[in-house]
Amino acid sequence: MPDAFSSPNQVxxxxxxxxxxxxSEIATIxxxxxxxxxxxxxEGPAGVGKTxxxxxxxxxxGRELIRLQCYEGxxxxxxxxxxxxxxxxxxxxxxxxxxxxxxxxxGSLAESADRIAAEENVFFSMRFLLQRPLxxxxxxxxxxxxxxxxxxxxxxxxEAFLLEILSDFQISVPELGTLTARVQxxxxxxxxxxxxxxxALKRRCLYLFLNYPELEQEIDVxxxxxxxxxxxxxxxxxxxxxxxxxxxxxKHPSISETLDWxxxxxxxxxERLDRGLVSDTLNVLLKHERDLKRVQQRLEPMSGDGPEYxxxxxEDDHTRYL
Amino acid sequence: xxxxxMQFARALRAAGVPVSMAxxxxxxxxxxxxxxxxxxxxxxxxxxxxxxxxxHLPVFxxxxxxxxxxxxxxxxxxxxxxxxxxDEEAEQLALALSQLKDNIADALRRLLRGxxxxxxDLNQLAAMTGLDRARNMRWNEWMVRRMQAALQHDSVRRxxxxxxxxxxxxxxxxxxxxxxxxxxxxxxxxxxxxxxxxAGQRITDNMQARPASEDVEDLLHAPFGRLGEDEMNVLRQxxxxxxxxxxSRISLRQRxxxxxxxxxxxxxxxxxxxxxxxxxxxxxxxxxxxxLVVICDVxxxxxxxxxxxxxxxxxxxxxxxxxxxxAFNDHLEYITPDLAHGSAQEAVDRVLVRMPPxxxxxxxxxxxxxxxxxxxxxxxHRTTLLMVGDGRxxxxxxxxxxxxxxxxxxxxxxxxxxxxxxxxxxxDSDMNEYLPFCDHVLQVQTMAELTAAVDELLTR
Numbered sequence: 001m002p003d004a005f006s007s008p009n010q011v012x013x014x015x016x017x018x019x020x021x022x023x024s025e026i027a028t029i030x031x032x033x034x035x036x037x038x039x040x041x042x043e044g045p046a047g048v049g050k051t052x053x054x055x056x057x058x059x060x061x062g063r064e065l066i067r068l069q070c071y072e073g074x075x076x077x078x079x080x081x082x083x084x085x086x087x088x089x090x091x092x093x094x095x096x097x098x099x100x101x102x103x104x105x106x107g108s109l110a111e112s113a114d115r116i117a118a119e120e121n122v123f124f125s126m127r128f129l130l131q132r133p134l135x136x137x138x139x140x141x142x143x144x145x146x147x148x149x150x151x152x153x154x155x156x157x158x159e160a161f162l163l164e165i166l167s168d169f170q171i172s173v174p175e176l177g178t179l180t181a182r183v184q185x186x187x188x189x190x191x192x193x194x195x196x197x198x199x200a201l202k203r204r205c206l207y208l209f210l211n212y213p214e215l216e217q218e219i220d221v222x223x224x225x226x227x228x229x230x231x232x233x234x235x236x237x238x239x240x241x242x243x244x245x246x247x248x249x250x251k252h253p254s255i256s257e258t259l260d261w262x263x264x265x266x267x268x269x270x271e272r273l274d275r276g277l278v279s280d281t282l283n284v285l286l287k288h289e290r291d292l293k294r295v296q297q298r299l300e301p302m303s304g305d306g307p308e309y310x311x312x313x314x315e316d317d318h319t320r321y322l
Numbered sequence: 323x324x325x326x327x328m329q330f331a332r333a334l335r336a337a338g339v340p341v342s343m344a345x346x347x348x349x350x351x352x353x354x355x356x357x358x359x360x361x362x363x364x365x366x367x368x369x370x371x372x373x374x375x376x377x378h379l380p381v382f383x384x385x386x387x388x389x390x391x392x393x394x395x396x397x398x399x400x401x402x403x404x405x406x407x408x409d410e411e412a413e414q415l416a417l418a419l420s421q422l423k424d425n426i427a428d429a430l431r432r433l434l435r436g437x438x439x440x441x442x443d444l445n446q447l448a449a450m451t452g453l454d455r456a457r458n459m460r461w462n463e464w465m466v467r468r469m470q471a472a473l474q475h476d477s478v479r480r481x482x483x484x485x486x487x488x489x490x491x492x493x494x495x496x497x498x499x500x501x502x503x504x505x506x507x508x509x510x511x512x513x514x515x516x517x518x519x520x521a522g523q524r525i526t527d528n529m530q531a532r533p534a535s536e537d538v539e540d541l542l543h544a545p546f547g548r549l550g551e552d553e554m555n556v557l558r559q560x561x562x563x564x565x566x567x568x569x570s571r572i573s574l575r576q577r578x579x580x581x582x583x584x585x586x587x588x589x590x591x592x593x594x595x596x597x598x599x600x601x602x603x604x605x606x607x608x609x610x611x612x613x614l615v616v617i618c619d620v621x622x623x624x625x626x627x628x629x630x631x632x633x634x635x636x637x638x639x640x641x642x643x644x645x646x647x648x649a650f651n652d653h654l655e656y657i658t659p660d661l662a663h664g665s666a667q668e669a670v671d672r673v674l675v676r677m678p679p680x681x682x683x684x685x686x687x688x689x690x691x692x693x694x695x696x697x698x699x700x701x702x703h704r705t706t707l708l709m710v711g712d713g714r715x716x717x718x719x720x721x722x723x724x725x726x727x728x729x730x731x732x733x734x735x736x737x738x739x740x741x742x743x744x745x746x747x748x749x750d751s752d753m754n755e756y757l758p759f760c761d762h763v764l765q766v767q768t769m770a771e772l773t774a775a776v777d778e779l780l781t782r
Contacts, residue, residue, distance in 0.1 A: 008356075008363065028356070028366040035355040036348065043376060077587075085590040089598060193376070193663075195640050202374035203344050206352075209376050250659065 004034050004061040004143070004186060014060040020052060021213075021220045029208045030057060039166045039187035041151075041202065044210035046192055047254020051149055053210075054188035058145035063186070066140075067147045068133040070154035076161055081173060082130045088123055124175040134165060135179070143183040151201075152191040159201050166204045213255065215242055221255060226262040236273050237262055241285065244295065253285040260284050275299055323358065324350065329530060330389045331372065336529035337385065337459065339378045345371055364390070384459060388522040400436035400512045403505035407498075414492050418485040430478045430485075433509050434502070444520050447472055453521060457528045465521045466514065475510055482506055613644040613704045615732070617693065619711030620677050621651040621684035627740050631710050632670040634772065636661045646700050649677055650689035656697075684714060686752070687721035694724045698731075705732040709760075712741045713753035720752040722759070729759040737763045738775055 005011045012027040022030075030053070033040040042050045058065035068079055092099075102119065106112040131139065137146040151159065165171055169181035189205060191197060213221065218238045222229065229237075238258060245252045253261075261284045270277055279299055286292045327349060331341045352367035365386060373382050407415065419427045439447075448454050451468040470476075486499055588604040616635050620628045632649070639645040639661050647658045655677060661669045701707060707728060729735040737760045739746070739753060746753035757763060764775045 024362060025366050028363050029370045032352050032355060032367060032370060036351050038348065041374070082587070083591065085587060085594070088594075089590075194643075196375075199340060199342075199374075203342050205374070206348070206370045207374045208370060209379060 004057075004063070005031050007031065011060075015053075015056050018056040018059045019224055020049070020056040021217060021224060022053070023213075023217065026053065026208065026210070029206055033206050034186060036206070037169075037184050039189055039205045040208060041189045041191065041197075041205035042208045042210055043191045043193050045212065045252065045254065047256045048210045048212060049255055050190040050210055051147065054145060054147040054190070057186065057188070058147075061143075061145070061186075064140070064142065064144045065147060066133050066137045066144050066185075067149060069149045070151050070158070072153060072155065074154045074158055076158075078132060079134050079158070079161075080132050080171060081135045082132065083124075083175075084128045084130050088128050091123070091128075126176075129173075129176075135171065137185045137187075138165070138169065138171065138179060138181040140185070141182055144185045146185040146187045148187070148189045150192060151189045152194045152197060156198065159198050163200055163204065166201070212242075212245055212252070215239065218242070218255065218258060222258060222262045225259050226266055229262050229266045230271070233265065233270060233272065234262065237265060240273065240278070244285065247294070247298075249286070249291040249294065250288045251286070251291065257285050323353070326389065327353075327368075330368070330385070332530035333385055333389070333526040334372060334378075334381065336457070336526075337381050339373065339375075339381055341372050345374075361390075385526060388519070388526055400438055400509045401505055402436045403434045403502055403509070411494065411498065414489060414494055415485075417492075418488045421485065421488060422481050426474060426477050426481050429474050430481050430506075433478060433506055433513070436505075436509050439513065439516060447517075448520075448524055453524050454528065456521075456525050459522075459525060462518070462521050462525060465525070466517050469517050469521070470514065473513070475514075478506075478510070613700070613702070614638065614642050614646070614706050614708060615697075615700050616645065616647045616708045616710065617654075617689070618647065618649045619651070619684065619686070620649045620674065621714075623684065623712055623714050624740065628674070629670055630769075630772070631738075632661075632673055633667075634776070635710075636669050638776070646697070648689075648693065648697070649673055650684075650686070650692075651677055652683040652685045652688070654689040654692040654696075684716050685718055686711065686713065686715040687719040690721045690724045690728075694721075694727070698728070701728055701731045703731075703733060707732045707735045709735070709737040709756075711737075712739055712751065713737075713746065713756055714750050715752045717750050720755045722752075722755050725756055726759050729761075734762075735760045736775075738766045738772075739763060740767055741765070742767065 005014070008024065008028040008031040011031045012022055012024065015022050015027070015030075029040065032038070042053065044050055054067075055065060099116075099119075102115050103112045106115055129135075133146070137144050148162070151162075166187065169184050170178055172178045212218075215238060218241070219235055222234050222238055223231070226234070241253050241258045241261070261281060264281050264284050265277075268277070268281070279296055282292060282295060286295060327346065331346045331349075334341050349368050349371040352371050353364070356363045356367050358364050368386070369379070369382055373379055404412065404415075419431060422430070447469045450472055451465060453465045453469070456462075456465055482503060486503065489499060490496070583606050585604050585606040588606075589600050589602075590598065592602055592604055593600045616638070618628070618631055618635060620632070624631075635645075635647050639647060639658065645658065646656070647661060648654055649657045657673050657676075660672045660676070663669070737756065741751070741753075742765060745751065746757070753763075764771070766772045766775050
């Protein structure tokens with residue numbers, strides 16, 4: 001199979017073209033995953049761009065993205081394939097006359113059985129196989145990107161069931177035999193780490209831990225996605241969000257929330273961050289009542305003389321707001 | 323390179339990171355794909371193939387430079403401070419050195435000349451300071467300090483200050499003296515660097531030569547009160563292993579359970595063999611969603627085993643999503659959010675920092691009353707109630723009425739008590755008062771008993 005990427009740098013550039021700012025680590029590991037034909041397991045807090053990475057890789061390589069969202073109780077009939085029983089029954093009914101014909105000339109019972117057996121393949125063929133995401137990804141004639149999202153939500157036995165697919169890119173369907181991938185897909189698995197995944201699954205994957213981005217990197221992201229926001233204000237807003245991540249909150253603001261907030265500020269035509277504006281728009285960043293209260297309290301001491309942003313000279317002072 | 327990689331994998335294993343053969347092969351494959359010329363891609367290839375858990379990333383970051391920056395092999399960057407001296411100056415210096423004790427003078431001379439330590443010197447130092455027996459990275463700094471003491475770095479610095487005075491008196495130029503001092507300082511620093519690299523290297527060598535013992539069996543039967551720090555570490559691992567075993571057991575049990583409504587598709591599939599005539603019916607599986615309320619005593623009397631108990635609760639919470647954990651000493655706190663993220667160790671530390679054990683402050687009755695006021699709605703017909711504690715209540719009101727009500731509302735009440743039954747009811751223990759309302763009371767003094775108790779908890 002032709003590899004999707006030719007070097008880590010190329011990964012980086014083509015992802016950047018899709019609007020995804022990635023570190024050299026992400027680029028290198030993505031490249032390795034493609035080179036070694038190994039699934040990539042991405043872990044990290046919610047909203048750091050785990051799913052997004054798979055999407056932009058699909059877009060960058062021009063491949064179709066096939067997504068399997070995991071949940072408690074997901075089983076192979078939902079993930080892999082299912083026979084279309086209703087259709088099979090319908091066909092048997094409709095083809096009854098034809099079957100009679102086939103059997104009519106048969107001399108003995110044994111011969112009729114043989115003839116029926118010869119036609120068996122008609123009913124257990126791809127025609128009646130309902131393809132679910134995993135099978136679709138394997139059988140696709142074009143190379144695809146397979147995203148298995150939030151694998152930690154699925155049950156442990158589903159993990160075990162994935163092992164064959166992830167290591168050999170093949171699955172066994174009892175009636176049809178073993179189906180092997182025509183073109184090996186790029187596989188991404190994401191996990192929010194709500195539970196430990198099994199060693200066997202991890203062994204088959206490369207591992208990437210995505211954390212909240214560094215200041216400069218996050219500024220790049222905001223600049224790329226919300227170009228209409230003023231540069232200085234972007235920096236100030238991102239600094240504040242980074243400060244919030246150091247607080248003891250139930251849920252820290254993620255990148256997507258930073259972006260939402262940046263868009264909010266842009267829509268409001270904000271020129272500077274002051275206390276009133278921050279406390280009015282804080283609910284875009286924080287989604288828990290307790291977190292909101294806690295941050296509001298931090299803002300409180302500033303209320304006396306209407307503090308305003310003093311200009312770029314006190315850049316490091318963003319913690320003041322917190 | 324392959325040998326080095328294998329050694330690295332062994333050292334990681336010794337440091338507690340599970341690295342399988344397959345992962346080492348992957349690492350080699352990644353190196354082939356990316357080459358080993360540049361450090362960063364090299365580091366990333368190893369990291370993404372060998373490390374699969376967030377908590378092991380720091381271990382990797384610590385060991386990687388020791389193995390692959392290759393500093394230990396190179397002689398440190400030291401300068402000879404004496405070669406620029408004029409004959410007269412050299413004589414003056416020699417005279418000043420002769421005022422010092424012989425061994426100090428030798429050490430100072432060696433450092434001024436910038437002679438690096440040889441392999442042999444280092445080996446001698448290692449034997450002398452006990453570095454040969456160190457098998458844990460946390461000894462690194464300490465070993466470096468011991469080796470520095472053996473090399474008399476401090477005495478050498480003091481001696482330099484002493485002879486500086488002497489030299490000034492005999493008319494040594496000030497700039498020259500400063501230069502000499504700066505070079506000595508630089509050489510000492512370079513040597514410290516050499517020692518650090520050597521110590522790190524030697525410790526990792528020791529680690530891979532003799533990996534941590536896995537003699538868990540004996541520990542399983544040792545009472546919690548008598549365990550040392552290392553043994554606790556082994557048991558923590560055992561708790562982790564236990565939690566993995568639990569996971570498969572839970573899912574198996576859920577799988578075999580048969581309730582719910584008719585599953586039409588599955589019924590048709592199963593009866594295709596009968597021409598679509600439904601002989602055997604199959605039902606949709608209903609996910610069993612058990613709810614667990616754990617109330618754990620973290621007071622002084624329980625101190626010796628709270629850590630393991632909390633570790634266990636952390637493991638259980640990982641498996642059963644509807645776990646509500648509480649801890650109490652003089653009051654009750656909801657600790658599920660504390661246990662929800664991070665490794666077991668961090669989570670347990672968080673709880674213990676928030677709820678430090680006090681003296682004679684345990685208030686079991688009061689905590690039950692608080693639970694009754696704030697949280698009683700958590701207890702319903704799906705709930706299993708798990709009490710962990712010794713039932714000692716400082717002669718306060720045991721509030722058995724509330725406990726009876728809680729036990730009545732839930733499906734099952736289990737009490738894990740680290741004390742042997744003969745002590746129940748003695749002193750301030752109210753265990754016998756609570757006893758009639760519990761479905762199971764299990765004594766958990768050892769890890770083996772704890773394992774059995776968890777089995778009991780999850781398999782019925």
